Amino acid sequence: MFEISAVAASHIHRALLAEIDRLERIHQEFGDDWPEDFDPNDIGIFRMMLPYFASSSEGVLTIPHLTSKPVRLAMALIPTYVSANKCLFSAAEVKMLEAVLADYEKVKHET
Numbered sequence: 001m002f003e004i005s006a007v008a009a010s011h012i013h014r015a016l017l018a019e020i021d022r023l024e025r026i027h028q029e030f031g032d033d034w035p036e037d038f039d040p041n042d043i044g045i046f047r048m049m050l051p052y053f054a055s056s057s058e059g060v061l062t063i064p065h066l067t068s069k070p071v072r073l074a075m076a077l078i079p080t081y082v083s084a085n086k087c088l089f090s091a092a093e094v095k096m097l098e099a100v101l102a103d104y105e106k107v108k109h110e111t
Helices: 006-030 041-054 069-076 078-088 091-110
Strands: 002-005 060-063
Touching (some): 002 006, 006 060, 078 091
């Protein structure tokens, strides 16, 4: 199991929304002739994760299945999300998100 703060969960929620938007734009542009790095099923996975990361308005969010595809995909969004929005975040927020990802990677490999 892995726990993240409500603040980290809200950032991941926003990262999921941004990725859903990006993937939907790709799908609209290319239709069924997808680029190699595009999997239309990922949109559904990200949508499925939205309520989960939105549910942690207070306290912490416990992530029980660290190696599941939905969790791996959601956590993998952190670096791109931070990079794209770094100018909007405080140094503390950037450090917190980087620490969440580092802790997740460490705990994931221990399980």
